[in-house]
Amino acid sequence: MSNPLRVVCPHCNATNRVPSERLGQGPKCGQCHQPLFTGRPVELNEAAFARQIASNDIPVVVDFLGRLVRALSDDGPRIRKGGQGP
Numbered sequence: 001m002s003n004p005l006r007v008v009c010p011h012c013n014a015t016n017r018v019p020s021e022r023l024g025q026g027p028k029c030g031q032c033h034q035p036l037f038t039g040r041p042v043e044l045n046e047a048a049f050a051r052q053i054a055s056n057d058i059p060v061v062v063d064f065l066g067r068l069v070r071a072l073s074d075d076g077p078r079i080r081k082g083g084q085g086p
C-alpha cells in the first residue's frame with residue numbers, strides 16, 4: 001500500500017486519507033459518506049476554500065467568479081438577446 005494522500009471532502013470539508021491506488025475507485029468521505037470526487041464544480045466560502053487549498057494533496061482547479069459576474073452569467077440569455085428580457 002502506498003502512502004495515503006489527503007483529500008478534502010467537497011461536502012463537509014473533512015480531510016480524508018486515501019491510498020493513491022484507491023483514488024480511481026470512487027472513495028467516499030469517512031465522515032459524511034458522500035463521494036470525494038463528484039465530477040462537478042463546488043462552490044466554496046472563504047473558510048472552505050482555505051481548507052481545500054491547504055489540506056489537499058491532490059491538485060485543485062480554481063475558477064474565481066465574482067458575484068457581479070455570476071449575476072450577469074445567470075442573466076446570460078437575456079443579455080445575449082440585447083436586453084429584451086426572457
Ligand SMILES: [Zn+2]
Binds near residue numbers: 009011012013029033
Ligand atoms: Zn464529507
